[in-house]
Amino acid sequence: MTASTETLHLQHADHQAHSGAHGWRRWLYATNHKDIGTLYLWFSFTMFLLGGTMALGIRAELFQPGLQFWHPEFFNQLTTLHGIIMVFGAIMPAFTGLANWMLPLMLGAPDMAFARMNNWSFWLLPPAAALLVISLFVPGGAPAGGWTLYPPLSIQAGMGMDLAIFAIHLLGLSSIMGSINIVTTVLNMRAPGMTLLKMPMFAWTSLVTAYLLIAVAPVLAGAVTMLLTDRHFGTHFFKAAGGGDPVLFQHIFWFFGHPEVYIMALPAFGIVSQILPTFARKPLFGYVSMVYAVCSIAILSFMVWAHHMFAVGLPATAQLFFMFMTMLIAVPTGVKVFNWIATMWQGEMTFETPMLFAIGFVCLFTVGGFSGLVLSIAPIDIQMTDTYYVVAHFHYVLVAGALFSLFGATYYWLPKWTGHMYNEKLGKLHFWWSMIWFNVTFFPMHFLGLAGMPRRIPDYPLQFTDFNSVASVGAFCFGLGQLLFLYNVINTIRGGAGRAPARPWEGAHTLEWEVASPAPHHTWETPPDEALVKKGLRAQLLDQDHE
């Protein structure tokens, strides 16, 4: 243990007296970034189970042809809520939770820049989730037009849609405040000596992600506000009868929606860029090019939105523009994949659970990236859009991408959070179980899509039966395996495989490993020593100047 951790301990004890609220107040009135991060993470996992249950509802219905369990309307409510809950409830809050927990520790800051607002960002999420759940029980049921909320369906739907619209307003508000906090923390609260081009990749990706969110969350809020006034106040934004156009909604939605997919991908890139060097025991290959790649992906992500709209009848020039811009994104993404592989190249690799998930991420995210490249080709997408090929594609990037990185991050930082080591055997089992059943579930969907099976339909012709049955079995096994993860986490909190040292991974050199495990309630109340910062930077080969 370093001298600084000891002082931290002293300060910690000293702080116990006035470290504020206890009991329920500790969570409801929280201003501590670790408490708020914990809230985010548990909320996200709860939503993951809820959205996952809905996914299993979908897969149960699709196990065989015919209508088994649900009315078609309810099936559509399940797909819609599954999508919205997974995107806004599970994946995004998990990344914000990680940023909350880890950014102050990694940057050497005492807390997030705006600790009180931080709490509000979190506590807007449960009401939003409640609105979505309530929508299931109002006349007409939950929104059923898909998570994309396209009019005219979303204009015709019942009051469940209004609840969903307001839920999205709350979620957007939460995202904007959370992101302002992240941007300000990264820009203004770094330890002395940690210039922008020396900070951990996870800080970079969180910064760029937050920037994207501040840019597009208000646009989504505008889009759903227009839906609301079209529904109740007689406006004609999306109604041709008054000179409007339903396609306008698609433009606005996807102007938000494409950056949104990077909002779910970039933090995952950051996590993987932390984990791989640690377990390869080599500094990240091409740090600066990684930063540039993240930034160029962010900029390009504003110029590709209409690749979701190849089938709505855009002019050919527009289609070509969006097609080529989309393909261009493959370049910085390729840079990143290359750098990850080069980081592992000739490293002294060991394969602890976080590393397994990171490698699984690199392999499967790349598969998802390639199917995305296929879809970027306009003439192919016109065949494939709204089929199961698309469902396969985005689950490779969202489940094997975003979600796997989150599992990896949890195992990686769990010792820091709880002070205990997790059960490595169970962790590895969780990885292989997820890896196998994920592919069993989603790989056949490529074939289904290529053969023409549409998404968001509760029934299908006989010839699609085999692949669908396989996918459904895979989905149930995958879902079951996540209970293993839950068990492992709870078990770790209760003691797990014994006490964790401050630096359980000897290849890890960022600042969070300089404080004790579990991280004391207050850390870096005074900025870390420049010498300590420099030591970590040297180990990451970030001590030279890049300018």
Add this chain to the structure above:
Amino acid sequence: MNVENGVHDAHYFVPAPSRWPIVGSLALFLMALGAAFWMNKVPGGNWALLAGVIVLAWMLFGWFGDVIRESQAHSYGLQVDHSFRWGMSWFIFSEVMFFAAFFGALFYTRVISVPELGFFSGTHELLWPGFSADWPAATAPKLDAPYRAMEAVGIPATNTAILLSSGITLTWAHWGMVENRRTQLKLGLAFTVLLGAIFLCLQAYEYHHAWETMGLTLASGAYGATFYMLTGFHGMHVLVGTIMLATMLVRVLRGHFNAEHHFGFEAAAWYWHFVDVVWLLLFVFVYWL
């Protein structure tokens, strides 16, 4: 701001646990649920909405009250001050993007969807005989009631002059602040608040006139929709800005702020200038062209 070297407060101010965020969440939940119920004529919705608004007002008073007290107690160091500056800038950026969505809708409708409806022969033959793709449209395709579009001269031009001069009075007030001329500061702020209030009154009159005598409503096709939503959201921002500036006036009258420390004032001023710029765009693209 020197980011690369960074400023570090000896103890960055981290607020104690606070009840306001959760109160704010409760308020917004009530408002969301209430509004959804009210719009669908479920009894009780309007009361829930009203309750939400009241709780929200309570929360805003309480929260900003805490911030003002902390500021007066000199809890905020230089690094916190920088955080506030970053935070306010990014908040304004998010507002820019919110308006961008509505301007996008306006441009799309004018440049793409209305001309396309005029260009498509089926529009005339099958759907709406007599439709002409003008902007501002004399009538929307399917509306029986014709309406008149809003002219740029008259109230909108007056309002432009008002907002522009309010920018000047505010800057004059700011000079008063940094040069410690408190009377100038108070006068400038008071004038700005007054101009904001006049702007709002004129806009209310304009809306009333448009709705009642020009037949221009939210339902007047794509023109009515973009007109009211853009100017309406702008008006709401003017209202918020005026309230912010009025709060600053009260604080100045109570002796808060000095030549070095007055970020609350500056934040309100930034916001006001942002609202000003949005108005200029509105004046050009909604009223004039």
